[in-house]
Amino acid sequence: MARYTSSFVANATVEQVPTLLTEVLESCDFGIVYQATDYLMAKETPGKVPFSKIVSIEILIESTVAKKNEVPVTFVVKNDELPLNPNNHCQQRFQQLQTALKQSQQWRSITAVPS
Template identity: 70%
Template sequence: MARYTSSFLAKTNLEQIPILLCQLVESCDFEVVYQATDYLMAREIPGQVPFSKLVTVEALVESTAAQNNEVPVTFVIKNDELPLKSNNHCQQLFQKLQLALNQSQEWRLIAAVAT
């Protein structure tokens, strides 16, 4: 199973986080499957790759650590594909999400880890 994580600070208040997360994942061609105030799950839209390569994104909002209009969010990007190559499908979508986060004014990188 390929799995990549990254942590970011959202430069906004806690109430705006669900809207920001939806816009972010939809801009990266994911569809929201489930959303709560402190959690979002989105999946890659089926049809382009085999089922085992479909990528899921989870966004975990650390609402208790929010302060001064900065909210920590951890992203987990994963799929069932074995990461036999360093440039696999999950890694490519992880990079796409990272790029979208880095280009946005609302997000600041804390850490990114490939596991």
């Protein structure tokens, strides 16, 4: 299973973070599958790649340690593909998400770790 993790800080209130996340995810062609107060799950649209390569993203909004306008957010990007090639589909989608987040002034990167 390919799996990539990163952490960002959203320069927004806890209430604004889900909207910011939805905008970024939709710009990368991910659809929200589940949304709770401090958790989101999104998936890549089926049909473009084989089923085993469909990427899902789990997002934890760390509201318990959030400050007024700084909310830590952890992203886990994964799929069922074996990461035999370092430039696999999951890694490509992870990089696309990282680029989208870094281009937005609302997000500041903390870490990005392949696992």
